[in-house]
Amino acid sequence: MQGSAIETSQTTLDMQHGHGHAGGHHEAHPDHRIFGIVLFLIAESMIFLGLFAAYLTFRAVSPEWPPEGTPEMELLLPGINTIILISSSFVMNQGNAAIKKNNVGGLRAWFGATALMGVVFLCGQLYEYFHTGFGLTDNIFTSTFYVLTGFHGLHVCFGLMLILAVMWRSLKADRYSSASHFGPEAAELYWHFVDVVWIVLFLILYLL
Amino acid sequence: MTTAGIETTVKPPEPHGESDGNNWRKYFSFSTDHKVIGIQYLVTSFLFYLIGGLLAEGVRVELATPDPDFVDPQLYNGLFTVHATVMIFLWIVPGTAGFANYVIPLAIGAKDMAFPRLNAVGFWLIPPGGILLLSSFFVGAPGAGWTSYPPLSVVGDKAGQLLWILSVLVLGTSSILGAINFLSTILKMRIPDMELNDMPLFCWAMLAASALILVSTPVLAGALILLCFDLMAGTPFFNPMAGGDPVVYQHMFWFYSHPAVYIMILPVFGMISEIIPVHARKPIFGYQAIAYSSLAISFLGLIVWAHHMFTSGTPGWLRMFFMIATMAIAVPTGIKVFSWVATIWGGKLRLNSAMLFAIGFVSMFLVGGLSGVMLASVPFDIHVHDTYFIVAHLHYVLFGGSVFGIYAAVYHWFPKMTGRMMNEFWGKVHFFLTFFGFNLCFLPMHWLGLQGMPRRVAQYNPEFATVNMVCTVGSFILAISTLPFLFNAIWSWIAGPKASANPWRALTLEWQTSSPPPVENFIEEPVLWSGPYEYGIDTLSDRQSVDELLTEVKGEV
Ligand code: HEM
Ligand SMILES: [Cu+2]
Numbered sequence: 001m002q003g004s005a006i007e008t009s010q011t012t013l014d015m016q017h018g019h020g021h022a023g024g025h026h027e028a029h030p031d032h033r034i035f036g037i038v039l040f041l042i043a044e045s046m047i048f049l050g051l052f053a054a055y056l057t058f059r060a061v062s063p064e065w066p067p068e069g070t071p072e073m074e075l076l077l078p079g080i081n082t083i084i085l086i087s088s089s090f091v092m093n094q095g096n097a098a099i100k101k102n103n104v105g106g107l108r109a110w111f112g113a114t115a116l117m118g119v120v121f122l123c124g125q126l127y128e129y130f131h132t133g134f135g136l137t138d139n140i141f142t143s144t145f146y147v148l149t150g151f152h153g154l155h156v157c158f159g160l161m162l163i164l165a166v167m168w169r170s171l172k173a174d175r176y177s178s179a180s181h182f183g184p185e186a187a188e189l190y191w192h193f194v195d196v197v198w199i200v201l202f203l204i205l206y207l208l
Numbered sequence: 209m210t211t212a213g214i215e216t217t218v219k220p221p222e223p224h225g226e227s228d229g230n231n232w233r234k235y236f237s238f239s240t241d242h243k244v245i246g247i248q249y250l251v252t253s254f255l256f257y258l259i260g261g262l263l264a265e266g267v268r269v270e271l272a273t274p275d276p277d278f279v280d281p282q283l284y285n286g287l288f289t290v291h292a293t294v295m296i297f298l299w300i301v302p303g304t305a306g307f308a309n310y311v312i313p314l315a316i317g318a319k320d321m322a323f324p325r326l327n328a329v330g331f332w333l334i335p336p337g338g339i340l341l342l343s344s345f346f347v348g349a350p351g352a353g354w355t356s357y358p359p360l361s362v363v364g365d366k367a368g369q370l371l372w373i374l375s376v377l378v379l380g381t382s383s384i385l386g387a388i389n390f391l392s393t394i395l396k397m398r399i400p401d402m403e404l405n406d407m408p409l410f411c412w413a414m415l416a417a418s419a420l421i422l423v424s425t426p427v428l429a430g431a432l433i434l435l436c437f438d439l440m441a442g443t444p445f446f447n448p449m450a451g452g453d454p455v456v457y458q459h460m461f462w463f464y465s466h467p468a469v470y471i472m473i474l475p476v477f478g479m480i481s482e483i484i485p486v487h488a489r490k491p492i493f494g495y496q497a498i499a500y501s502s503l504a505i506s507f508l509g510l511i512v513w514a515h516h517m518f519t520s521g522t523p524g525w526l527r528m529f530f531m532i533a534t535m536a537i538a539v540p541t542g543i544k545v546f547s548w549v550a551t552i553w554g555g556k557l558r559l560n561s562a563m564l565f566a567i568g569f570v571s572m573f574l575v576g577g578l579s580g581v582m583l584a585s586v587p588f589d590i591h592v593h594d595t596y597f598i599v600a601h602l603h604y605v606l607f608g609g610s611v612f613g614i615y616a617a618v619y620h621w622f623p624k625m626t627g628r629m630m631n632e633f634w635g636k637v638h639f640f641l642t643f644f645g646f647n648l649c650f651l652p653m654h655w656l657g658l659q660g661m662p663r664r665v666a667q668y669n670p671e672f673a674t675v676n677m678v679c680t681v682g683s684f685i686l687a688i689s690t691l692p693f694l695f696n697a698i699w700s701w702i703a704g705p706k707a708s709a710n711p712w713r714a715l716t717l718e719w720q721t722s723s724p725p726p727v728e729n730f731i732e733e734p735v736l737w738s739g740p741y742e743y744g745i746d747t748l749s750d751r752q753s754v755d756e757l758l759t760e761v762k763g764e765v
Contacts, residue, residue: 032322032396039388045427050430050460054445057456067451136406136441140451147434 004010037186041193044155045188048197051151052204055144059208066141071133073206081178082202083122085156087118089195090187105169111167111184118160122135125153145205152194152201161188238332240324242728245331246310247625250618252331253303256338260294261687263287268649272675276666284666286349286368290341292355293372296472297379298338300610304475305330305386307617310416312390314718314725315408317399317734319596322392326385333382341375347571353664353730358446358454362439364409373432380425383471387421399717401736406714408740409498412482413478416502420467420474420509429456429462431635439514449600456522462513464707470509473573474502476613477544483620484548486714487563487740494547497765499541508537515682520570527586534584541577545570553747561635565616573606578602579654594664596658605649613644615693622700623707628725630704641689668752716740 020158059065092114100168166183169175205208234244235251250651266287266637270278279287308326313320321327344350348365350372362405363371391505394411435457437443444450477498492498514522514530522530548570555564579601583589590611592598615638651677668676674754710719717734 016351032392035394035396036323036326036388040384040389043384043388043422046423046426050463051434054430054434054456054460057459058445061453062451096227103739112271117379137443140444143437144447147437147443161527 009145012147015057028186031182033182034185034189037189041189044193045197048152051148055118055148058144062140066140070139072140074131075206077124077128078175080203081121081128082198083119083179084117084124085195086113088121089192096181096184096188097182099176099181100178104176106185107171107184108167109187111163111170111187115160115163115167118163118191122153122156122160125149125156146173148201148205152197153199155194159187159191162190165205239483240320240328241727242309242313242321242324242327243625243725246308248305249302249334250330251722252334252338253299253306256294256298257341258690259302259453260291260299262688263291263294265687267291268680270666271668272680274668274670274673274676279574279666281611281666282351283349285351285353285509285664286345288355288664289350289356289372290344293341293376294338295606296354296468297383298341299333300384300472300606300614301379301468302334303614304472304610306478307479307614307621308390308475309386311413311621311718311736312393312411313397314721314729315411315716316394316402317717317730317736318393318397319728319730322390322397322530323389327389330382330385330389333378333385333443337375337382339652340371340378344375346373355465355672356435357461358435358438358457361435362446366439370436373436375440376726377429377432380429384425385758387418387425390418391422399734405499406736406739407499408478409481409492409502410475410478410494412499413474413481413502416506417471417474420471420506423473424464424467425508427460428452431460431464434460443540449597452517454584455517458520459513462516463481463510463620466513466516467506467509467604470505472610474505476569476610477502478616479617479620480548480569480613482716482740483562483566483616484551484570485743486620486712487566489556489558489743490550490555491739491743493550493553494543495739495741497543498547498594499508501543504540505537508533508540512537515589515598518586519716531584531586535581538577538581538584542754545577546576547753552709556562560619560632561621561630561639562616564609564636565612565619568639569609569612569616572604572612572646576604576606578607579604589685592657594662595657596653596663598648599663600653600657603646603653607646607650612642615639619695620712621718623711624718624723624725626704627707628700628703628704629711630700633695638689638693638696641685645682645685645687645689647682650712651681651687652678652682715742 091110095107095114097108098104098110129146132142132145134145136143136146166176167186169183235248239243239245254713266279267284268610270284270287272278276284309321326740344367350356350361351364352361352366352369356369356372357720361485374666394415395405398407433444434445438445438447438452444452446452446454448454456659481492481498512530512534513532514526518527518530552567579597583592617634619630622628656672656675656679659672661668708721709722711723712719715738717736721730
């Protein structure tokens with residue numbers, strides 16, 4: 001009895017999450033997952049807003065910024081990194097455009113390119129970490145620098161995992177189609193979010 | 209009372225899981241059924257409530273005498289810190305989420321929450337979060353209070369404080385996942401006939417509370433991440449000696465923790481708005497006023513946090529702003545209180561346990577709300593900040609408010625959840641013991657605070673000894689008062705008289721299905737026969753139609 005009950009609710013669940021289902025199911029089981037992702041991203045952006053506010057306050061109350069003895073920040077590499085990350089958002093968008101035309105190959109290719117750009121970004125970030133000339137606990141600026149960029153880097157990693165997961169799942173025939181492409185859409189939304197956070201971060205951390 | 213007639217009522221449409229011998233097992237499984245999850249939440253959080261209560265008794269026994277003789281002061285700090293953290297993050301927040309989980313999908317005619325699996329994940333984060341927190345006693349419990357202000361929180365035992373941070377991060381995540389689910393469910397899963405303005409007020413309240421959770425909890429997470437770095441890696445974020453600023457922590461903390469008080473009270477406001485009209489047999493007074501005042505509270509709740517920081521060097525003009533904004537919150541709050549009183553006024557009251565607790569809620573919350581307005585005024589707050597006056601205030605709103613409301617909700621929805629009625633006599637014993645013990649314990653604390661007894665200190669001036677003894681006796685009565693409830697709930701669940709689908713003759717949708725509801729909630733599609741509160745008992749001409757309505761919704765006639 002109980003087993004069957006669980007199965008029943010499982011089936012509805014699977015229908016709601018129906019990747020493999022034909023497009024016709026969309027009306028019957030309205031899909032609220034994108035809405036859920038948007039809510040999740042609101043929560044995520046509040047963490048970053050909190051951290052940014054903390055950074056700006058530290059900055060505002062410090063007599064000197066960055067505190068005395070902080071090495072000059074190099075702008076070239078993070079600048080290039082920024083350009084790579086921003087363009088990757090457009091590249092990824094092509095992937096979603098492809099799947100809307102039922103072009104799974106296109107999805108895979110564009111997403112692959114995005115993932116590659118993400119990896120380049122992360123490598124650039126790591127390279128920068130090793131060449132800043134300051135450590136995590138040197139002063140309030142260096143600490144916020146590492147924690148903010150590191151926390152963002154974790155998000156890039158997570159976004160990368162989402163992209164790879166979508167590519168992996170797309171290997172199964174008919175998983176994504178013009179009618180059912182929640183996975184790619186969610187990954188793209190997340191990636192754009194990570195991208196926007198970086199832009200703000202770059203502005204307040206490097207340029208301000 | 210009404211229990212006699214219950215056997216004769218509408219039979220549930222179909223036998224369901226209840227008779228099944230292995231039924232209880234589902235409560236220990238990763239079930240995605242919102243009703244199972246709701247009960248998981250409720251039972252788990254109640255267990256933590258008992259633990260939190262024991263910790264509180266430890267605090268009160270220590271304070272029975274002026275000298276720190278029962279436990280050593282360090283352990284005392286651990287007791288009140290973990291007590292508060294348990295009560296907030298493991299009892300009231302998940303307890304109200306439990307009711308919302310159980311009731312909201314039913315009340316809007318949905319089969320389940322919008323994201324059932326996410327819902328289960330949200331619940332299953334709670335036991336590990338709780339275990340993390342409690343295990344801190346083995347390594348030196350955190351002693352900096354539930355606020356964990358640096359520098360205090362980073363100079364003590366590292367391990368205990370780290371466990372505290374991890375636990376709150378886990379529980380906060382659970383709360384955020386829940387909020388995402390409630391927002392999606394309420395906004396997207398209502399039966400087609402139900403517009404926003406036809407929703408039961410509990411849904412409005414959960415909407416407001418979930419929005420608050422969604423935007424404020426992440427900021428706490430941010431603060432805790434920074435605190436964790438200070439604690440473990442020695443970063444200078446909150447260390448003024450190295451260029452950091454401890455006040456930044458306070459801002460981030462209260463940006464969450466003031467809204468958190470509304471996260472803990474708004475759902476209860478919603479439950480009370482359900483319970484009072486049903487048992488007063490009157491339409492709710494000012495439906496829209498109550499609904500929109502919840503939204504107003506959540507908006508205002510986001511911009512008043514620094515009233516906790518009047519003594520933290522906040523500049524004068526900012527204090528003015530936060531003082532005025534804080535006092536402004538009393539307006540939407542007052543609107544609710546007036547609406548409840550006006551609903552009760554002239555009603556045909558059933559003074560059963562649910563209603564008694566609901567009325568207890570309104571009166572006790574009123575006391576807490578009023579002391580809140582006193583605290584909002586800067587000069588007064590500077591006088592009593594960090595004294596027992598604060599302890600009195602927060603217990604009137606959190607215990608007299610949230611806990612009374614949760615009890616009212618238990619008595620109200622227990623028949624729906626278990627299919628059985630609770631015993632009214634023991635319910636009333638529970639109420640009167642709680643009400644008496646509560647006031648004996650916390651009312652004198654106002655006076656203690658005004659006289660200057662500081663909070664969070666194990667030792668105090670002997671002139672306060674008598675009053676403290678009174679408080680401690682009150683706390684014992686409170687502890688005893690849980691026993692009738694506990695036995696009543698357990699006994700009724702097993703052997704209480706069977707409940708009909710709609711024992712209270714209520715109009716909201718959760719009462720239109722059997723008690724307990726079948727998997728996926730409704731055998732027949734629920735129909736919105738009326739607005740949620742159209743009892744109309746006070747207008748005689750409507751009498752006929754109300755009885756017809758109640759037959760439609762399977763109410764006992
Ligand atoms: C009319 C509404 C309210 C007003 C104006 C108000 C005002 C205040 C103020 C000004 C303080 C800071 C006192 C100090 O530390 O010096 C305070 C503390 C507190 N309030 Fe309220 N409050 C209200 C309602 C509530 C509600 C509804 C709750 C919870 C359900 C609540 C829970 C608390 C708690 C827990 C504290 C103590 C925090 C701590 O320092 O540990 N308050 N309140
Ligand atoms: Cu507050």
